Amino acid sequence: MTANAMTQPATATLPADWRDFFALTKPRVMSLVIFTGLCGLLAAPGSINPVIGFTAILCIALGAGGAATLNQWFEADIDAGMKRTAQRPIPAGRLQRTDARDFGILLSVTSVGIMGLAVHWLAAGILALSIVYYAVIYTIWLKPRTPQNIVIGGGAGAFPPLIGWIAVTGEITLMPVLLFAIIFMWTPPHFWALALFVQTDYAKVGIPMMPVVKGERSTRRQILIYAILLAPVAVAPWLIGGTAAVYGIGALILSLAFIALSIPVAMRDAGEDDIMKPEKKLFAFSILYLFALFALLVIDRVMAQYGLI
Incomplete structure (x- = not known):
């Protein structure tokens, strides 16, 4: 990839508000993540305390949001060069790139920690794997290198129902x-x-x-x-x-x-x-x-x- 192939993201000139941080989490994608995670939880045999179940789904959402934020942090220069993504918070100059990185790390670490403490550590481990899969394996390694990026990277979005199921049963x-x-x-x-x-x-x-x-x-x-x-x-x-x-x-x-x-x-x-x-x-x-x-x-x-x- 040449330097001329990409447009550098604008430097943030305006203070970001909560909507910009929320946009980093890719809400449309997150809605599907939450839904499939919830379905995995509800379809699993056995029962779960409603508060624990809610916490598990919240952690899945936070983890997905964290991974999406890290994706946009890493791809800010690429997003700036694409019509479809040029108005995202970082390339549009509404948010500092380092702030996005820190927000993504905060969401990711928080989601895994709460999942482990409130639900159990197997679900937390799979959640951590899903974040690394999307933010590192797919975003950093696969996407810029191979046309099979979506085939292999498809696992990134496939974890939520698995995590929801494990939250109830405690086993794979x-x-x-x-x-x-x-x-x-x-x-x-x-x-x-x-x-x-x-x-x-x-x-x-x-x-x-x-x-x-x-x-x-x-x-x-x-x-x-x-x-x-x-x-x-x-x-x-x-x-x-x-x-x-x-x-x-x-x-x-x-x-x-x-x-x-x-x-x-x-x-x-x-x-x-x-x-x-x-x-x-x-x-x-x-x-x-x-x-x-x-x-x-x-x-x-x-x-x-x-x-x-």
């Missing part, structure tokens, strides 16, 4: 590992759908996202391949007897819809339509897919608990 079993695997397999087609219509931003700052390095045709094929591979992983909790048919059939229908929406994306030629409606439709559905899938997991658990299935 096959079910929470499958929940991790679902998000891991979901991340590439989800993110590559976005990357297809913002690839010029990544190319401008020298980030080797799949469409930039391997081209649109390869990326489109891989989106369909991962959508197909995601289906059996999503249905697997039902197949192993971890859920009932409410989840299993719902997961199958959602996954078939995911594949159906991936087909027109895979079949299109590069540059065929600058509007990229199929890609945007797939990206939007992929978010709905994950919310619906994990909601079904909780619904299935509640219905089974009350003898409705």
Whole structure:
């Protein structure tokens, strides 16, 4: 990556307020993190004190916010060169880079410490791993070096349901590992759908996202391949007897819809339509897919608990 490929972030000229610090935590991403973490907690067998459960979800949120903040601290110069991210607090000059770094470290350390003291240290250890995975392994190592960054880095966002489950049970079993695997397999087609219509931003700052390095045709094929591979992983909790048919059939229908929406994306030629409606439709559905899938997991658990299935 050359120095000319990036624009240096502006020096903060105005005092930051709480909204700038909140923006560093990537609230939209955090909403998905909180939701999947909560679903993992609610779907786990056994029970947890509501206060402890709330604390666990709060720690997951704080940890995710800390990792996101450290991501923006490290990538401030890259964000400044991308239209999609140029108005984030650091590149826009509303926040000092060192303040973001210190805030990210504070959130990360606090989240792990509280999780360990209030819940248990296995959950805290996995939370710490998730922060390091996103802030270091993905952000610093993978993202600027390989087009497989999203494939390997997908684990960063896959930890919340695993942590939520462990907060209740205190152990790692096959079910929470499958929940991790679902998000891991979901991340590439989800993110590559976005990357297809913002690839010029990544190319401008020298980030080797799949469409930039391997081209649109390869990326489109891989989106369909991962959508197909995601289906059996999503249905697997039902197949192993971890859920009932409410989840299993719902997961199958959602996954078939995911594949159906991936087909027109895979079949299109590069540059065929600058509007990229199929890609945007797939990206939007992929978010709905994950919310619906994990909601079904909780619904299935509640219905089974009350003898409705």
